[in-house]
Amino acid sequence: MRIVVCIKPVPDTAARIKVHKDGARIDPDGVKFTLGPYDSRCIARAVALKGAGEVVALAAGAAAGEAEAKKRIKDALALGCDKGIFVPDPAPENRDPLAVAKALASAIQGQGGADLIFCGRQATDDQALAVGPMLATLLDLPCVTDAVGIEVTGGSARVQRAAEGRVETLEVTLPAVITGQRDIGDEQYPKLKEILAAGKKPIAEHKVEWAAAKYAVAGLVPPPEKAPGKIVGEGPDAVPALLNLLQTEAKALAL
């Protein structure tokens, strides 16, 4: 099977995020980037599924910059992807998910399609949960979001979707787009040998005409300041006072 995994370099989840002084993006200074936590689990699953085929890691633009994106493609190669494709982007800040999906669709079509396409359920920076379903729509493929399991038989797949309050099993024809929830694959840590081998795997470029943005970030601001909270007291004896505050001051408790 030929599997494409779409990957996006994102700030480490523990990173401190500061708004850049231009007020439109984050200040990348001192921010450590990593492969999206869901993307890497999708890679684990894709590598397990590929059989005699190949797994392609595909990254478009990404605000982290070209060098960073390529490093993260190397990470993907170290996790077992066979080759990488990078789509350069002259204006990668706060990209519109729809424009990203169009670029990814073009890259996938340009390399002869795929039997299966994985995206993470969400990128932890823009948390749009949009690129996968949009990509599927553009390619006219079925899409299952929040997948926690997948088995492939012939031209179709059975996919478990972790929906709200229920787990669904869907049968989809291939090719299909799957967005991976955490349990889609295990977290993996490449060995030194794999990291070295990744250096020899090819990374191709696919150029696209970027579509005009339908979604734009007009300004980025820090989260609203919260008034400092109060320690109501120590131990169980503080409970009545707490409940009283919740009822009268915060009006958050209606019993």
Next chain:
Amino acid sequence: MASKVLVIAEFRGGKFKKGALECVAAASRLAPALGGGDVTALVIGGADAKAAAASLGKQGATRVLAACADWLAEFNGDAYARVAADVVRAEQPALVLVAATLDGKDVAPRVAARLDVGYAPDVTKLAVEGGKLAIARPLYAGKAYANVTLAGAPAVVSVRPNTFALLEAPGADAPVADVALAFGAGDLKSKVVAVEAAKTDKVDLTEAEVIVSGGRGLKGPEHFVLLEALAAELGATVGASRAVVDAGWRPHHDQVGQTGKTVSPNLYFAVGISGAIQHLAGMATSKCIVAVNKDKDAPIFKVADYGIVGDLFDVVPRMTDEVKKLKK
């Protein structure tokens, strides 16, 4: 400019999602500023959804379109998005609203892609300012907020549940019209073959108004009964930190945080949770946060509105008792 607002109203488990009702209410408040009072709700589902459709009038829908058929009873993102996009094309609203539940976030981006228009996911602010939509949403797990502009008509927006209040004075039922479906089950490339419902009648975390979350401070899965008891008194849903999910004490769908659920309840209890940045990412927009932790320097106290420093094994049972007393 078209002036209508169209809400794709999610119906699941025998009722409309609270987030869907909030969207209808929000739409009815926004519609006048968008140049017209007409709020259309679209219901996609089976016969039970159709039977409930008229009730959306109570939250301000002026009419309801029902795209209901047996084969649409189970959620299917491929099918729902196709139905919704067809209706949006015919109706030409200025704004399409969906609750940002898991199913809502599955459908909305596909609708936007079908129509080639802008989509703002999981917004926490939606208003009309100077005749234009003013939209804001948290990025970077709530570490920054973006003011967002959308191009193309309609604007497609998914709204984080608990962002908007329901109408204080609910109205009357609205008229329901059937939507003619342009395709059938046989045209789909995906189908739901089984659904395993979670064995709980609890409100989903993302829609819960009160959440009691537990962390590693609980010391073991067996002690979550303490939180279950408190939650039962409060009508709350129990959540968890990733540490306890990773330890296998709680299922993954209970996890709150950057790699779990994003929640925004009126009241959030963090019990025995240190307040790691990834946990805060999932609950920082809660309207009121209460922390119970034995370590007075735990980072959770920095975001909590109220805190009790103490041993949760003493504090939580007392809280359950006191709540019981207050209810009497």
